Amino acid sequence: MELLECKQLSKEFDQKQILKNINLKIPRGKIIGLLGKNGAGKTTLIKLINDLLVPTSGEVLIHGEKPNVNSKKIISYLPERTYLDKSMTISQVFDYFEDFYDNFDRKKAEQLLNDLKLQLTTRISKMSKGMQEKLQLILVMSREAELYILDEPLGGVDPATRDYILDTILSNFKEGSSVIISTHLISDIERILDEVIFMNEGQIVLTSSADELRNKEKASIDEIFRRCFKC
Numbered sequence: 001m002e003l004l005e006c007k008q009l010s011k012e013f014d015q016k017q018i019l020k021n022i023n024l025k026i027p028r029g030k031i032i033g034l035l036g037k038n039g040a041g042k043t044t045l046i047k048l049i050n051d052l053l054v055p056t057s058g059e060v061l062i063h064g065e066k067p068n069v070n071s072k073k074i075i076s077y078l079p080e081r082t083y084l085d086k087s088m089t090i091s092q093v094f095d096y097f098e099d100f101y102d103n104f105d106r107k108k109a110e111q112l113l114n115d116l117k118l119q120l121t122t123r124i125s126k127m128s129k130g131m132q133e134k135l136q137l138i139l140v141m142s143r144e145a146e147l148y149i150l151d152e153p154l155g156g157v158d159p160a161t162r163d164y165i166l167d168t169i170l171s172n173f174k175e176g177s178s179v180i181i182s183t184h185l186i187s188d189i190e191r192i193l194d195e196v197i198f199m200n201e202g203q204i205v206l207t208s209s210a211d212e213l214r215n216k217e218k219a220s221i222d223e224i225f226r227r228c229f230k231c
Contacts, residue, residue, distance in 0.1 A: 001064050003028050003074075003147055003178055004049065009058035011044055018044050019202045021058070026147070026178055031169070031192050033210070034182040035225055036199035042182040043080055045199070046151050050077050062147075073103060076145035080152045082132055084124050090135065091120035097139055109142035112168065130161045137165055141172040148179045154188055162188050187222040196221055200229060 004026035011019040019041050026032065036042050047053040049060050051067035062071040084093060090113065097104045113120070116134055124132060137153060150169070154162045162185075170192055173179050181189055196213060198206040205228070206213075210221060217224050 002026060002061075003063070005061045005064075006045075006049070007059050007061065009045070009048060009060060010056050011048060011053060012056045017056075017202060019048070022204055024197070024204060024207075026180065028146075028178055029176050030194040031173075031179045031181065032195045032197060033186070033189055033193045033221070034180050034197050034199065035184070035186055035221070036182075037184055037229060040199040041202040042199055043151055044202075046077075046149055046180075046182060049149065050075060073101070074146045076140045076143040076148045078136060078140040078148075078150040078153055080155070082136065084132060084136065086125040087123070089121055089123050090118060093124070093135070093139065094120070097142075101143055103144040104139075105142050105144060108172070109138055112138045112142065112172070130157045133157050133161065134164060134168075137168055141168055144174050146174070146177050148173050148177065149182075150179065151182045152184075153181065154183055154185050159188075166192055186225050187220070190221045193221065198225065198228060 002025045006022045006024040009019060009022040010017065022045060034042050034045070044053065048055055049067070051071065060067055062074055065071065094106055094109055098106050110120070116131070118131070124135070127135065133153070140148060140150070153165050157165070166189060169179060169181070183189055190210070193210040196206070196208055196210050197204055213224060214221065
């Protein structure tokens, strides 16, 4: 059974079709780039997978079941926008995650926090945007999930922070789990990808092993993407 499957998945807003008959299977043990320009439908697809939107037609299956309470335990999700309560301290945020998620590994989270030389008593409001991004990633990657979904984790942060985020992903996702990274910053994440999914105008236009695609086209994933979607 596939970890995640989308069957004929479509979504409309105000009679405008945002996603069009998405068929997709996500295996275990892969880091997968969900790649597309802004507005390609990546975030809408991710929200449908996380049961934050209702499909217009088609279905999402996680372990063969539609999204439910159990799937919330399987998926660890990093949304595009910051969700942290800035009045809280890091310790309070860890408390919240520990109460809410049975699979949150607090010891792991504190080890990652120590790498950043941050204190548990630090208030979110006193942290830079880049540090808040890192903290959110620590929260997501410290869960023993089966599927990690990261929506634009590199957006708006400096190159050093991007390297930290990628290295944290590589070092901390559970063995046998998969990671979906949605981004339009392809050159930044290419080095860690096993597979790629190209999206354009609400449709999946290509799925491939990253290495096979590079060998076939004799180019980087970033170069191939630019060719496909040249303005």
